[in-house]
Amino acid sequence: MKKKIKNHMWIYGKHALKAALANPEREFDRVIVLESRRNFLDECERADKSIRFEVVNRDFFAATFGNEATHQGCAAYVKNLPEYSLEESVEDESDNRPLVFLDQVTDPQNIGSILRASAVFGARAVVVTENSSPDLTPAMAKAASGALETVPLIRVVNFAHSINFLKKHGFWCLGLDERSEKNLDEIQLNDKFIFVVGSEGDGMRRLTKESCDFLVKLPEIGQFTTLNAAQAATVSLYESFRQRSKGV
Numbered sequence: 001m002k003k004k005i006k007n008h009m010w011i012y013g014k015h016a017l018k019a020a021l022a023n024p025e026r027e028f029d030r031v032i033v034l035e036s037r038r039n040f041l042d043e044c045e046r047a048d049k050s051i052r053f054e055v056v057n058r059d060f061f062a063a064t065f066g067n068e069a070t071h072q073g074c075a076a077y078v079k080n081l082p083e084y085s086l087e088e089s090v091e092d093e094s095d096n097r098p099l100v101f102l103d104q105v106t107d108p109q110n111i112g113s114i115l116r117a118s119a120v121f122g123a124r125a126v127v128v129t130e131n132s133s134p135d136l137t138p139a140m141a142k143a144a145s146g147a148l149e150t151v152p153l154i155r156v157v158n159f160a161h162s163i164n165f166l167k168k169h170g171f172w173c174l175g176l177d178e179r180s181e182k183n184l185d186e187i188q189l190n191d192k193f194i195f196v197v198g199s200e201g202d203g204m205r206r207l208t209k210e211s212c213d214f215l216v217k218l219p220e221i222g223q224f225t226t227l228n229a230a231q232a233a234t235v236s237l238y239e240s241f242r243q244r245s246k247g248v
Contacts, residue, residue: 011141011148012065012075018044019146020078021051026149027079032056037073065138080136084152086162089125090169096192097124098240099166101159103208104199105229108134111153112143113230114197119147121237122244123195127162130155159196163211166194175204175212176232184216189240197233 008029011020020026021044033040033053041053065071089099100114100123111126111134118126133155134140141148156162163173174187175196196212198204209215218227218235227235 006080006135008077008079009136009141010064010075010077010138012069012071012138013142013145014040014043014072014074015145016141016148017074017076019149020076023081023149025081028076029079030054030077032060032075034058034061034073040074069138070142071138075138081148084125084154086125086127086154086156086165089152089154090166093169095124096190096244097122098189098193098195098237099123099125099127099171100233100237101127101163101194101196101208102133102229102233103159103196103204104129104132104202105197106132106134106199107229108137108140109143110228110230112140112145112147114233115140115144115147115151115153117230117234117237118151119144121234121241123151123237125152125154127154127156127159129159130157159205160207160211163194163196163208166192172214173212174214174216174236175209176218176236177203177209177215178217180215180217182214182216183219184236184239185219187214187216189243193240195233195236195240197229197236200228 011017028051031051031053033055035055038055061071100118102111102114105111115126171192171194173194173196196204196208218232
């Protein structure tokens with residue numbers, strides 16, 4: 001059964017909100033600020049000049065997002081962007097940017113951080129499964145720091161089938177596995193690549209791992225080798241960016 005995705009979401013935090021306001025495809029139902037952030041509108045580059053901010057008190061923010069949310073005094077209730085498909089991601093055959101597959105990574109902040117790293121280091125999309133990935137949340141949007149506006153989050157039914165589809169379009173599949181004997185920097189990453197990041201506890205599922213052309217670990221110094229999913233993805237994307245930019 002296909003997971004039902006919500007049509008609207010809250011986003012908060014100044015970077016996430018600024019990026020959303022600058023995105024002409026983003027539709028707003030409500031934009032709220034604290035009195036102390038009344039001038040926030042002047043800081044934003046707005047695609048729609050008709051958007052007006054509503055001043056609310058701290059109790060409203062606390063009731064809506066909880067006392068621990070780092071909302072920075074601004075938030076918006078927005079319509080989700082149109083969904084992007086895996087087929088659309090390969091329409092430009094000359095595009096050699098990687099895709100990032102998250103195999104059972106369920107923490108919204110980790111996914112948000114990976115979206116942010118994808119925006120910084122040039123991944124074309126982040127791919128998750130429909131049934132085991134969380135909905136878009138304010139915490140995810142905050143961690144993404146505006147990347148939701150520029151990096152598609154693609155939901156697919158089956159990772160193995162999706163990886164095989166991409167292989168037919170010239171992609172290599174590289175899975176991150178701390179038990180591998182080969183290091184990431186031993187692979188030339190100038191071609192089209194899929195990076196697969198597994199959950200921190202169990203790693204990649206068996207069928208996903210079997211779909212990989214390469215299994216690599218991240219180079220390390222010393223005995224402490226544990227990185228969370230977001231950190232591992234960020235290091236991998238940086239290495240891919242470094243090699244592509246220098247023609248390694």
